[in-house]
Amino acid sequence: MTIHALFSTLSQSLWVWLATDVLLWLLFVLFLFSVVVIVRSPLQRAVWQKVFRQRLAVVSTVLLAIAACFALLDSIHLREPLPRLTPEASVRYSVEVNSVLDLILTDLRKNHEKTYSAPLAVNLAALEPVTVSMPDGAVEVRREAPRLKVAGSIFPPGPVNDTTYWLDVLQRVSFGALGGALLFALLWLGCLMARRVLTSNPQSNRVAWRWVGLTLGVVFITGGVFTGLSTNFHVFGTDKVGQDVLYQVLKSLRTALVIGLVPTLVTLPLGIALGLSAGYFRGKVDDVIQYIYTTVSAVPGVLLIAASVLSIQVMIDNHPEWFATAVERGDIRLLALCIILGMTSWTGIARLLRGEALKMREYDYVQAARAFGVGAGQILLRHVLPNVFPIILITLVMEFSSLVLAEAVLSYIGIGVDPTMFSFGLMINNARMELSRDPVVWWSLTAAFLFMVILVLAANLLADAVRDALDPRSEGQS
């Protein structure tokens, strides 16, 4: 879809704000806000400079940022206007809810095949009876893999010559790579200018900037190759209903990020409030809170999640009138899953913060504040919370990867996200059947696995880097 067409669609469509869209954008705004806070505080800035002095941290951050870009683009939903039947009829909107990412990827989304096809294939991965008329006039029915509808459509019908095929692939790869590199070079120039203007000292954080550049370069060139190949092939093949796997994987990024981030909106308030007050006030408050979280963490998480998700599913099914579209229905289930995941995972952070608050309430600066008669709420807010902030941050990033993995497990056993959505867990779940087929359909699983590993690994590496930077013992090493 051209950029012009995209914008004209955007201006005419009905915007749909799903609950998780709002939350994801809210988190994004919060993130921007904390970036501003960090940049303004010299202490925080020094810490983060230390984080980004580590190469892996820079690479991970760039990868996570790219994933976040996809997720955010995928979080602006709209309903396209239907063509008017008569000029004076009021505008009606399609029931299909698409995101901006869907519109950008229209080609990938709409180019369906009949069923499975391998990556970069021009033939289906399934045999079909084909009627072949022999030169002698006889008609024979053979079982063979027919040509794909979309992929390789520029080749003439019939078996594709190996040389033409590889020449075409090579051509698209090189054009794509070249395009990606060109785009990257333009961006790089722009960045250089921006850096000259923004930073007074062009020497500062040179290593970090170089690695941002290298990572972006690799990502852009890979993206270019994918785009180039997508003009004639399915890069990661297609699934059972013939949908492009690359499209599914890109859509799954949003689900993974929602699952990884939105539960923290539940865990943080609960964990921080309960953990800090248990540790700071001790006594009866501590007894009650400890009782609650030991009980919650004693209930098997999967059981609780299964029960909650199934009952919510029943509620959704009983009230079809609540939802205008299927996407909204799936979204509510996703939100419910996030809330439940949050409710079951706040105990870890609460326990950690309780210990910290217990230790910190004896610190001299807290005692000094108490000697001034500063109230407990103020002490917690001004002295304790800022000092446990690094711990909260590290726990959050660690939690992110475990939540993404939890989604995969939950979807695998069928209590995860709605089957109409895209998620790594669902893809892996489907792969259970595909792996027992002959020929083996390995590409769906591989693509999901690859993307998920990159996402989770980047988050883990970033968590490690943050922990190292916040750990005073690593002073002077690098």
Add this chain to the structure above:
Amino acid sequence: MSKPLLQVRNLSLGFARRDEVSESPRIVDALSAISFQLHAGETLALLGESGCGKSLTALALMRLLPQQARFQSGHVLLESSESGVRSEDLLRVSEDRMRQIRGRRMAMIFQEPATSLNPVMRIGEQINEVLRLHRGLTTAAGDAEVLALLDQVGLPDPARAAAAYPFELSGGMKQRAMIAMALAGDPDILLADEPTTALDVTLQAQILDLIRDLQQQRQMGVLLITHDLAVVSARADRVAVMYAGQIVESGPVAQVLNQPSHPYTRALLASLPEKAIPGKALTQLAGRVPPLGSWPMTCRFEPRCAIREPHCLEESPPWVFLPGAETPHEQHHALCWRVGDDSTAPVDAGEPLSASTQSTGSPPVLQVVDLSVRYESASKGLLYRLRQLWHRAEALPSSPVVDAISFDLRPGETLAIVGESGCGKTTTARAILRLIESESGQVILDGKEIVGRGIRPAKGWRRDVQMVFQDPFASLDPRQRIRQILSEGPRALGLSATDYDNNALIRLLDRVGLPPEALNRFPHEFSGGQRQRIAIARALAVSPKVLICDEPTSALDVSVQAQILNLLQKLQAETGIAYLFITHNFGVVRYLADRVLVMQSGRVVEAGNTEQLLKNPQHAYTRALLASVPVLS
């Protein structure tokens, strides 16, 4: 004289650092040309303030350095235990060989006994491990040896101590066990890194005596690292004074202390409260040891030196030998251009203090009557609370931490509370501030009762009593700017906004001797002494009538201690504030306090006028305390 056991020649060491701006690695000097010798049966003291490289020197000898340290040059020659075999250069032997030397030839005692023993191993097992490793004893033979060693270090019941875990022993016993472990390899050299800094005075004397006795029995060479001049004077044979990674003066203890030749040694000696002339401010050494990486090129002491001359900036100072040494071993030398230039000697004589504002006739500002504090037992789980609901919980007996103490404090007066750790000094202070609940008794502040049965003092009483804490690194919130730290008190107590606006805070900083730029900085940008000034300013922000100082100088170096004590004196003369001064340092008591209260396990055992009490102590405990204080000869 026999050959020295250990010869350190020109040992230089640096830290690899990454440059903040260009990110390029560079080496920052940490030790420069350290040279000394250690003979059998001799104690060499390494003396200096924190950050001078004393501990680093010891770690370098053991090759137990942090990752980023790099040897640059020098030799550490360890005399072989067998005659006729050449000495080894410890900087050049293999790591395997070094492992054999550590513990066997050279052993180390650390400052903090609590963290240098493995908490999950019995004492006996830990010592036995050393015996097996270095002396090849079997477990059975080792067990007997362990008991002999523990007996040697004066533990009353060696068998019980061997079977105990570290947490079952007191601090002094742990340090004894640590020494037994160091002796297990039968080392020739003992490196003692501030072995008594974490201990009370009475224990300090015992441990130092023990080290000396063992040294004489075994003819060990002891390298004693300390910052305490009195310890040096009492226990060492020779002393090497370190400043900013260099040895600046060394020689026999008596000569160095009686005839200090380097201006740094002189200033250190002069800043001791013991040396103060009553009624005069302490002689203070301005500034602090410069941080690693910003040491001056020529003489490192030049910026703080009172007798510096233009020449000091141009050329590095030479080693000047003082006359009078009979053997090279007893040579007294100093690293300074102006050695022997005694005419300008006195650093800057302490200025006279303004007359004491103490008014004996006025009513006390703080009265403490029969105050008792008892900690609740820790075993108060949910079950206990449930039982409490039915009033069936048995009373948990525990002895009081503070047991019915009474005293009063008049405006402008300084009352010192002395005693060993755990005697309830700090608990008393916290009970007065109502940071912990007291069991019984009364505290009357400025005529109003603030602690007592059923008393809820009127809002704003906290204005009149404030506290300065021991550790300036722990008492300031690391994430707040100085502006926020200073304004927290007036804001919380609802004082008028003019009491904590910009001008008021700048005036406050000026009173404690800090520049106005400090307002927008964070605590980590300041040195220990500066932080303690900030902590004092924080307390002064609400203009209290009573200031409780909980060992405000014990975490600071001697020269910084003098600065803080002078500041406290000055503030008292200006405002007539009363100090309740908690300390274990008798030098500080003698210098600062008008009256003294001696506490032992929660009780006041003796109280009285400072001069009388120190000259003529009545109670046996006071006498014991005073006797164990090492005195500068």
